[in-house]
Amino acid sequence: MKKASRKTKKKEGGKQRSQRATSNVFSMFDxxxxxxxxxxxxxxxxxxxxxxxxxxxxxxxxxxxxDPEETIVQAFKILDGDDKGVLNKKVLAEILTTQADRFNQSELNQMFEIAPIDAAGNLDYKSLCYIVTHGQEEE
Incomplete structure (x- = not known):
């Protein structure tokens, strides 16, 4: 069986023109x-x-x-049952790499590079949200 190509060709006045095939996503909507x-x-x-x-x-x-910062903080608070303002780095990494819109290792590393993490491995998500919405302070 021959595989359908992504492009189809139509003849128009003796000339051929390439046309993109319609995505299946668009067929779901009127x-x-x-x-x-x-x-x-x-x-x-x-x-x-x-x-x-x-x-x-x-x-x-x-x-x-x-407020975008408050919106992101509220998302983290869902994971912070004790409302301490911190989340364990290992637990957060597990959630972000296995649930919903998963982070890849590069994205996770990028977040941990800018995230304030204490010696016990707790990430201060309120400070991270500030950094994400306002940028990092230059040293």
Whole structure:
């Protein structure tokens, strides 16, 4: 059985033109839903560069009256049953590499490079959230 290629060719006035095959993701939605996604993307892409970046997300949070730092802190608090403001580095690494949108080793290492971790191996997630949203102080 011959494998279907990602590109199909159509003849147009004697010329051939390449056309991308339609993604299966788009077939899950009707045209009105796709238009809604495009409008939502455009609303979030505040600087209209075609990408949703850090600044776009900050602007979106600000327009919603939401503090991005507090939003991230609240996500960590779900894992902090004792509400101590710290999470064990090994436990956090296990969760981040095995659950939901998993971190790869490079992403985990990058986070641990900037995260304040004490001698007992506890990560201060409130400080990490500040660093993520405001940047690291230069020494």
């Amino acid at each position: 045209q009105s839903q796709i238009q809604e996604f495009k409008e939502a993307f455009t609303m979030i892409d505040a600087n209209r560069d075609g990408f949703i970046d850090n600044e776009d997300l900050k602007d979106t949070y600000a327009s919603l009256g939401t």
